[in-house]
Amino acid sequence: MREAMRGLTTRGRSFLAAAAAAGLSAFILGERDLLRVAILLAALPLLAAAYVGRSRYKLACTRSLDPGRTPVGSSARVILRLQNLSRLPTGTLMLEDRLPFALGSRPRVVLERLGPHQASSVAYTVRADVRGRYPVGPLVIRLTDPFGLCELNRSFPSIDRLTVIPQVLALPAVRLAGEYAGTGDSRARSVAVHGEDDAATREYRRGDDLRRVHWRSTARTGELMVRREEQPWESRATVVLDTRVYAHRGEGPAASFEWAVSAAASIAVHLRQAGYKLRLVTGTGIDVDATEAAGDGVILDTLADVSTAQNGDISVLVEQVRRRSDGGLVIGLFGNLTVAEAEVLSGLRGNGATCIGFAIDSTTWISLPEAERQEADRAQEAAALALVRSGWRSLPVRHGDTLPTLWPAAARGSQGFAWRAAMAETVAGGGGRR
Numbered sequence: 001m002r003e004a005m006r007g008l009t010t011r012g013r014s015f016l017a018a019a020a021a022a023g024l025s026a027f028i029l030g031e032r033d034l035l036r037v038a039i040l041l042a043a044l045p046l047l048a049a050a051y052v053g054r055s056r057y058k059l060a061c062t063r064s065l066d067p068g069r070t071p072v073g074s075s076a077r078v079i080l081r082l083q084n085l086s087r088l089p090t091g092t093l094m095l096e097d098r099l100p101f102a103l104g105s106r107p108r109v110v111l112e113r114l115g116p117h118q119a120s121s122v123a124y125t126v127r128a129d130v131r132g133r134y135p136v137g138p139l140v141i142r143l144t145d146p147f148g149l150c151e152l153n154r155s156f157p158s159i160d161r162l163t164v165i166p167q168v169l170a171l172p173a174v175r176l177a178g179e180y181a182g183t184g185d186s187r188a189r190s191v192a193v194h195g196e197d198d199a200a201t202r203e204y205r206r207g208d209d210l211r212r213v214h215w216r217s218t219a220r221t222g223e224l225m226v227r228r229e230e231q232p233w234e235s236r237a238t239v240v241l242d243t244r245v246y247a248h249r250g251e252g253p254a255a256s257f258e259w260a261v262s263a264a265a266s267i268a269v270h271l272r273q274a275g276y277k278l279r280l281v282t283g284t285g286i287d288v289d290a291t292e293a294a295g296d297g298v299i300l301d302t303l304a305d306v307s308t309a310q311n312g313d314i315s316v317l318v319e320q321v322r323r324r325s326d327g328g329l330v331i332g333l334f335g336n337l338t339v340a341e342a343e344v345l346s347g348l349r350g351n352g353a354t355c356i357g358f359a360i361d362s363t364t365w366i367s368l369p370e371a372e373r374q375e376a377d378r379a380q381e382a383a384a385l386a387l388v389r390s391g392w393r394s395l396p397v398r399h400g401d402t403l404p405t406l407w408p409a410a411a412r413g414s415q416g417f418a419w420r421a422a423m424a425e426t427v428a429g430g431g432g433r434r
Helices: 002-006 010-029 032-055 188-194 215-221 256-273 295-305 314-322 339-349 370-389 403-411 414-427
Strands: 059-066 069-071 075-084 093-097 108-111 119-127 132-136 139-144 151-155 160-165 201-203 225-227 234-241 277-282 287-290 329-334 354-360 393-397
Touching: 010 032, 032 151, 059 139, 059 160, 069 295, 075 093, 108 119, 132 295, 160 295, 215 225, 234 256, 234 314, 256 277, 256 295, 256 329, 256 354, 256 403, 277 295, 277 314, 287 295, 314 339, 329 339, 339 354, 339 370, 354 370, 370 393, 393 403
Parallel strands: 069 160, 234 277, 234 329, 329 354, 354 393
Antiparallel strands: 059 075, 075 119, 093 108, 093 139, 132 160, 139 151, 201 225, 277 287
């Protein structure tokens, strides 16, 4: 009741002030009728406070997000369901959900009345242009009586999280070099070269099914041989995301780092749909495997939170990838590289890995004077040449390029990349390796 009295509006406090003035006048003048007016004026706000104070503890609220994970630039629907658990009807309710600035202004919705045990649902839409995980709530409800004499705010503690993931672009279906690099006892490329007659065999063991006897191998070796149970060949891929803050330019959703994050998400989803066992490694220490059915969600949720790091080092990133490297396809998304950093990336070429690097020229995301632009272009060409010499297939990325347009180039043979290296070396004046 004490808290309800603190919620009296200006109108309610005016009623109490008028009641006090009428009571004092009745005492001075000895007017009983004026005293009755004073009692009536005082009773109205007190009854309103009691009414609001009682109903404030009889409300239940649930919130649902549709969907709970949405891409950048898309909208999500927030549904609030409010139920009156008391036997008394409520007055006018104003709902206000607290939102971070990135999701827009706080929505305010008015409910005229909720009857006894009645429930009502309201909805509003939010939109985020910046990826991340955003809290939605808590919900604040302003309770008031029908005369507007008392108002109380009730805050529900529940908070939901809206995950805004990077934009995922559909990529054309192309055959990548190294797609059969991985683990397993049977390789598709072995079957293609040797044929079905050269199936893997082993010596007969007691209990083996005689229907699995491979007679040709038995005749050749003089011992009973059976077909080995084939284990499916697993194509593996590792997506490497460069998070060095000084390697990227631009601000907000249009920054080069956001291009790299969206590209990492698009490549990860594309490769997962193609049957790859995927691993995501970033310069901030993130190392995620996406092997289960919900692997896409794990990768996208991880990329929703990833950010640049002040203290980044390419050698640390290489060491992190090599810590669990088992060959396969390595796709790197790198910001501006120096020649020395590009040479360090040769450490990922081990164990039969095929490396494809998207070399993002982040300086094209900002305006530079002509002299600085020429210097930046020369540095980028030198780094690209060093990357190719390190065994990578380098794909240059400039501002305005789209990943679906660049993706088919990742499937071209190494001759095209060697030709590009030769051309870069010619442009550089035929200099030797730096």
